Amino acid sequence: MKALDVALQAKLVADTGAGGLMTFLAGGVHNVVATDPVVYPYLVYQLVSGNDAYTFLNRINTAYLYQIRVIGRGPDKEAISDALARVDALLTRQPLTVSGYAFWFCQREGDIPDMMDQDGDSVLMQVGATYRLEVS
Numbered sequence: 001m002k003a004l005d006v007a008l009q010a011k012l013v014a015d016t017g018a019g020g021l022m023t024f025l026a027g028g029v030h031n032v033v034a035t036d037p038v039v040y041p042y043l044v045y046q047l048v049s050g051n052d053a054y055t056f057l058n059r060i061n062t063a064y065l066y067q068i069r070v071i072g073r074g075p076d077k078e079a080i081s082d083a084l085a086r087v088d089a090l091l092t093r094q095p096l097t098v099s100g101y102a103f104w105f106c107q108r109e110g111d112i113p114d115m116m117d118q119d120g121d122s123v124l125m126q127v128g129a130t131y132r133l134e135v136s
Contacts, residue, residue, distance in 0.1 A: 001050065004064055004133060005031050007098045008045055015090055024083035025070070034071075040124075041072035041080050043087070048130065061104060061136040067112060069128035077114065077125045084127050091131055104134035 012029045015021040027034060027042025034042050048065040068087055072080040091106045108131055115126040 001047065001062075001064060001135075003099045003101060004066075004135065005045075005047070007096050007103075008066065008133075011090060011096055012043065012045075012087065015086065019086075021083060021086045021090060024079060024086065041070060041083065043083065044069050044071065059136075061134050063132055063134045065109065066131045066133060067128060068131060069112065069126050071124060071126045073119075073122050073124055075116075075123045075125065077127055080125060080127050084129060088129065096133070098135055101135040104136060106131055106133045 009029060009031065012021055016023075021043075022028075025041055025043055027039035029043045029045070032044065032046045034044060045066055045068045048067050050062050050064045052059050052062050054060060068084070070080040070083045070087070088108055092108050093105060096103045096106060108129055110130055112128040112130060114128075117124045117126075
């Protein structure tokens with residue numbers, strides 16, 4: 001959902017203070033895929049699913065599931081894990097302004113598997129989690 005994508009992007013990139021999310025992410029925050037040239041570490045978020053809830057014939061809310069991943073270079077995942085912890089602090093049960101919708105809540109649903117991949121001589125590490133965001 002475009003309005004929710006915009007709200008998430010705005011919330012994540014606005015955390016610029018000391019110890020803020022952007023202090024961990026040289027490559028920024030991206031929706032679905034990072035743009036070239038890729039700078040590490042960076043964050044990618046994407047919509048996984050959306051489920052509507054109804055009362056009789058009326059839709060009362062929609063629960064969206066988002067996947068958020070932080071990707072970094074090198075075998076040490078401490079910095080990217082710290083970035084993911086900051087995402088959790090920014091989103092879990094925190095307010096979010098979603099244009100055209102009433103925001104109900106955001107909660108962390110769980111971890112996604114840590115991943116490792118080789119990029120030539122470098123190791124790429126990924127940590128992530130899923131978040132449920134409900135709006136009406």
